[in-house]
Amino acid sequence: MPAMHGFSYKNGSLSCEDVQLSALAEEYGTPLYVYSAGTIVDHFQRLDKAMEGVDHEVAYAVKANSNLSVLRLLATHGAGFDIVSGGELFRVIKAGGDPAHCTFAGVGKTREEIVYALEQGIYSFNVESEEELRYLNQVAGELNLIAPAAVRVNPNVDAKTHKYISTGKSENKFGVDFEAISGLYARAAAELPNIKLRGLQMHIGSQLTSIAPFIEAVEKVIPLVLELKAKYGIEFWSIGGGIGIIYKDSLESGSVDWWAAQPEEERPLTIERYGKELVPRLKDLGLKILLEPGRYIVGNAGVLITKCLYEKKGSAKTFKIVDAGMNDLIRPALYEGHHEIVPLNEPASAERVKVDVVGPICESGDFFCQDRELPDFNPGDHIALMSAGAYGFAMASNYNSRPLPAEILVEGGTATVIRKRQTLEDVIAGEL
Numbered sequence: 001m002p003a004m005h006g007f008s009y010k011n012g013s014l015s016c017e018d019v020q021l022s023a024l025a026e027e028y029g030t031p032l033y034v035y036s037a038g039t040i041v042d043h044f045q046r047l048d049k050a051m052e053g054v055d056h057e058v059a060y061a062v063k064a065n066s067n068l069s070v071l072r073l074l075a076t077h078g079a080g081f082d083i084v085s086g087g088e089l090f091r092v093i094k095a096g097g098d099p100a101h102c103t104f105a106g107v108g109k110t111r112e113e114i115v116y117a118l119e120q121g122i123y124s125f126n127v128e129s130e131e132e133l134r135y136l137n138q139v140a141g142e143l144n145l146i147a148p149a150a151v152r153v154n155p156n157v158d159a160k161t162h163k164y165i166s167t168g169k170s171e172n173k174f175g176v177d178f179e180a181i182s183g184l185y186a187r188a189a190a191e192l193p194n195i196k197l198r199g200l201q202m203h204i205g206s207q208l209t210s211i212a213p214f215i216e217a218v219e220k221v222i223p224l225v226l227e228l229k230a231k232y233g234i235e236f237w238s239i240g241g242g243i244g245i246i247y248k249d250s251l252e253s254g255s256v257d258w259w260a261a262q263p264e265e266e267r268p269l270t271i272e273r274y275g276k277e278l279v280p281r282l283k284d285l286g287l288k289i290l291l292e293p294g295r296y297i298v299g300n301a302g303v304l305i306t307k308c309l310y311e312k313k314g315s316a317k318t319f320k321i322v323d324a325g326m327n328d329l330i331r332p333a334l335y336e337g338h339h340e341i342v343p344l345n346e347p348a349s350a351e352r353v354k355v356d357v358v359g360p361i362c363e364s365g366d367f368f369c370q371d372r373e374l375p376d377f378n379p380g381d382h383i384a385l386m387s388a389g390a391y392g393f394a395m396a397s398n399y400n401s402r403p404l405p406a407e408i409l410v411e412g413g414t415a416t417v418i419r420k421r422q423t424l425e426d427v428i429a430g431e432l
């Protein structure tokens, strides 16, 4: 089964669950992020179910979408959280999440962040270098505390994803070389009295759409994790996040019909397949398995709605200029990310026009698609950029002094503003 999502045409109008997106665009303006609560919960529960048979915990990667209401929704359903900054820990606590179910990743934790996380009693610091582990020991010692820690192993596996989101190769800045882990744990156990070695962590990359790299990494690291368990009594192994989602055809791909029409070998990785392959390999290790999905939980659960402002016909191309820009959704510019583009009013014909959809920002990288065949739309019409729930708003900025867009969470027939659109006063707040 595909990862279903809550967006489809109902009576000719693109809807999120039971709410028409055009009504939201009229009421709240554009650009506008809209999320489906049902989809977020469904994805979380599917992963949880796929891992049945393994002692496990899902620690949602906050950086994918850190809105307080999204965090609260996931906390209510029993999620833990994987954080990468003190700011994300602050958000998790504000949203009612439990620090005891938080893991803290990242290569550059500051003293202030370490102190804050120690005082809040997080589950584990996921440490990315020996230098960081020694510093963590020092800070914990000064506070008379014991810091629970796991080291991130870099298994040197090719995740076969975009180079900017691959993290598990030796040339990436993340983690400690596979071959160096044993020695590091031995030194930590002997020399670092304020560290409790609690686990081992890995995360090989993001947007993986095949199971092979996950299997390769897990199989490579199993002997190591068993050795660490025997020697130091570690209790958990985090296998990271990285489960990919469908970006192409993401409207159709939400339907069972679309899924059934795809040749078996071309169907993208499903969560059921992920579980089926990994559960047998993980279930008898005697370790608690942590998962850190971000994109998989929220990616297909959100869209960015934008309004067409102008059509500009150049000699070489036709540009549809819209009111969202790369400051609102940077994935196309940063990772060559693909977002399906769908009019809110269902197209009456199958006719297509070849266009570039571009934003108002003064950068040539400010586009959402180039030379793509799309149903035609006109100035004043609204379109949706699909699958924008992960690394969308979370990466938005005020570049060009543009206010951050509003965010809406839909649950059934109810739409709630979970972040107000910024005002121009908000944009300059704090400046002299």
Ligand SMILES: *Cc1c(COP(=O)(O)O)cnc(C)c1O
Pocket: 061, 063, 064, 082, 084, 105, 106, 203, 205, 206, 207, 240, 241, 242, 243, 292, 293, 294, 295, 296, 390
């Ligand atoms: C970003 C990140 C994740 C989440 O990655 P997704 O591809 O969104 O699932 C998980 N763990 C760590 C350490 C990360 O940095």
